Amino acid sequence: MKLKFLCLLALPLMLNTANAQTKKGFVINGQLANLQDGANVYLFSHNIETNKTDTISKAVASKGAFKLTGSVAAPELHYLVIQNLRGGFPFFVENNNLTLKGNVDSLGKIAVTGSKSQDDLASVNSKLSALGNEMNALYPAFQEAKKANDTAKMDEINKKADAIQVQQQNVVKDFAATHPASYASPYVVMVNIRGLDPAVYQPIYDKFSANVKQSTFGKQLNKSLVVLAKTAIGKPAPEFTGKTPDGKDLALKDVVSKGKITMIDFWASWCGPCRAENPNVVKLYQQYHEKGFNVIGVSLDRDADKWEKAIADDNLTWNHVSDLKFWSSEFAALYGVQAVPATFLLDAKGIIIGKNLRGEKLAEKLAELLGPAQ
Template identity: 40%
Template sequence: MKRLLAAIAVLSILGCNKEKEGYSISGDIKNVEDGKMIYLSELDANNQPTKIDSVAVKDEKFTLDLPEVTNSNLNFLNVDGAKGGVLFISENEPIEFQVYKDSLPTSTVKGGKENKLLYDYLGHIKELNTKVMRIRTDLRAQATTSRDSSAIANLKKEEEGLRNSDLAYKKKIAKENSENFVALLVLSDMINVGAPAIEVKELYEGLSENLKQTSIAKMLKENLDKRSITEIGSKAPEFTAPNPQGEEIALKDVLGKVTLIDFWAAWCKPCRVENPNVVKVYNKYHDKGFNIIGVSLDREGQKDKWIKAIEEDNLTWNQVSNLKFWNDPVAQLYNVRAIPAAFLLDENGVIVATNLRGDALEAKVKELIEK
């Protein structure tokens, strides 16, 4: 009898453990009829969302049990017929949703350490973007009305301070969460906003081996390796592209004692705001050996807007463009994913600084010219 009771006890414990395996998602979704489908997707090996399960709404609620995950992943909750989706991270904890079908991105997610970290991070990004947009609105106003140079300088300094604070925040998140999936999203964002690849690589190396095996980590590693080609200290990759007259211009043919490769576009308002400063530096140091080649990311069929912007902004240096928007081969070669973007080269074509603007650009050009 004792042996039988012991066996039953063991089975009971195993049964309890089995019930705890995996995780569940559940939620409320108001004003949705019974039978409406909720779809669950996750990033696949190609970093594309792939449907993995679904559940029907009943009484404005849904519940779905899911298998245990070995490694967390970025998941998406979609509602049949609704635009957008709800982001969450798969982790072995119950996850609860409050879903708003008419505004899925504003839905709320609760449950699990990683999801709390994710939504704290997304909140930070939303607040940052709001502040940056306010600054850029003020910059546009200054550029078109009073043109108060002091006010413009202060606004640029304020934005730079926000960017530096944001970068410090991202580094802290990545360092303190080396086993959490959110760290990969943070490092990917750091790359996208132009953080030095060498700094992101160092943070990447500190991640857990499990995280490094995920598809998004492998893609991040490839991106970092690609970025190192245009890292400070590297020889700038050679390229040729057509100018407005259709003539092919090569980087090697326009190198000066100091050369700026300036990625911009007629449609890019921050670029247009920065252009007067670039013009000022060029006019001051061109005769001393400072050259610029502008690479425009304007769209196909909008060559006239590109040429008009060159004339309006008094950009008298070499300008080239393949008119392929973000698919421009030069931009892809330099891994440019946001503009304005800039690479400053020495007389040997070695990259010595990136993305300098305002007074920082003039100070560096002056230093190199007088060296």
């Protein structure tokens, strides 16, 4: 089904700016049902550049209530964490009186008042959530159609899924375009749009306010747009050299030189959608390798044993490299990859001719380029 599940980069939850907002600071009054007396309540930030987490404020709960105080240079996305509870609640903090109300058993449903940036985020998330529910509702019907081998019904559901995906993208695009001064805008784009199209989002970014451009997510969005402009269709694929499972160096140019079409496949052993797509790539590799189709897998693993086991288990007989740096992979950064699987199709000269082709679309493209499958 075209409902493409992805393994997404978990973006650090901090906006780290030097733009002055106000000097009065913030006061956060929280009231959470089932919050134990004496539990420590923390407000954390995460610096995206140093990858360090800092405690911005701390309080001790009493009768379900707590009070956090401090100041931020500009609206920032921080993380509420409760002692002995897994996970937490990200929300935009700004220098104002904020209130948090909810239940510790469902931190994701905490209601926030007093933060304009959080209001903006909540408004767009509400629309995306509704569309997400529509998408999820299609899955059972698709599974039934697949079980019955009802291809007409499957195509019908796929068309509905495609339409919902377009709506989701339009919600994000329209929000960012109509909220150029909102600190939530670059964050919403970064979190929800895979494979940013610079032609679409560069003009939107250009109209952001100066302060928003200087926010951490504003900077990250700009950085991604610059990288993606360099990896657009028609551009030469950025060169890299990585270590193979047996510790040897392998350069992209060496793989490209041995075939007519090369696919760079960003994946990971821990990525369910990647593993689900692997049988399709195996099949196409077997059909088209003799015609000049090569693959170089670039893994975002961090455990060499798990990486090598997945290669063997999935029968991935093509070239593989990894720096074993997980989401800090230098190769992923070079190509602006923030979700896997991600693919780049190159011609014999190393020019990018396709991106993120999977399933039937990849098969159709290979047939177009190399002729009928063997």
